Amino acid sequence: xxxxxxxxxxxxxxxxxxxxxxxxxxxxxxxxxxxxxxxxxxxxxxxxxxxxxxxxxxxxxxxxxxxxxxxxxxxxxxxxxxxxxxxxxxxxxxxxxxxxxxxxxxxxxxxxxxxx
Numbered sequence: 001x002x003x004x005x006x007x008x009x010x011x012x013x014x015x016x017x018x019x020x021x022x023x024x025x026x027x028x029x030x031x032x033x034x035x036x037x038x039x040x041x042x043x044x045x046x047x048x049x050x051x052x053x054x055x056x057x058x059x060x061x062x063x064x065x066x067x068x069x070x071x072x073x074x075x076x077x078x079x080x081x082x083x084x085x086x087x088x089x090x091x092x093x094x095x096x097x098x099x100x101x102x103x104x105x106x107x108x109x110x111x112x113x114x115x116x
Contacts, residue, residue: 003080003089006053006111011037016072017095018050020104027055027106030116032072050116055091055108065102073097 001009014037019030035041035049073095080089087109094103 001111001113002087003082003091003108003111004084006113007078007080009039010113011039012075012078013037015075017070017075018072019070022058022061025056025058027058027061027108029053029055031075052114052116054112054114055106056110056112057108059107060090061104061106063102063104065100071097073102076101 010033012031012033015034016032017029018032019028021028021030029052031051031053033049033051034047035045036047074097075093075095077094078091080091082089088107089109090105090107092103092105094101096102
């Protein structure tokens, strides 16, 4: 799916990043998603859901903060910028743990979401 659709469809606020992997031009995030915050949530479903978010064709990856040390870091904000009609977007992901804020930025043109 394109990045704009992903940002609109998934509410990542307060979800937890469990792992980050960078493989060639892919960025893979293991996320414990706050399922109850999602637009299509049904009360009979589990409130939390493990997903894998795979960004393809990643370029210009930068990470600010304690280098990739994660311990169920809480997502505070995700945004994207770029020309609305263009596939390529600059993504900014802000997350924290114990008051330590980390910022990840990169460019991508596509994302895939998989249930774990």
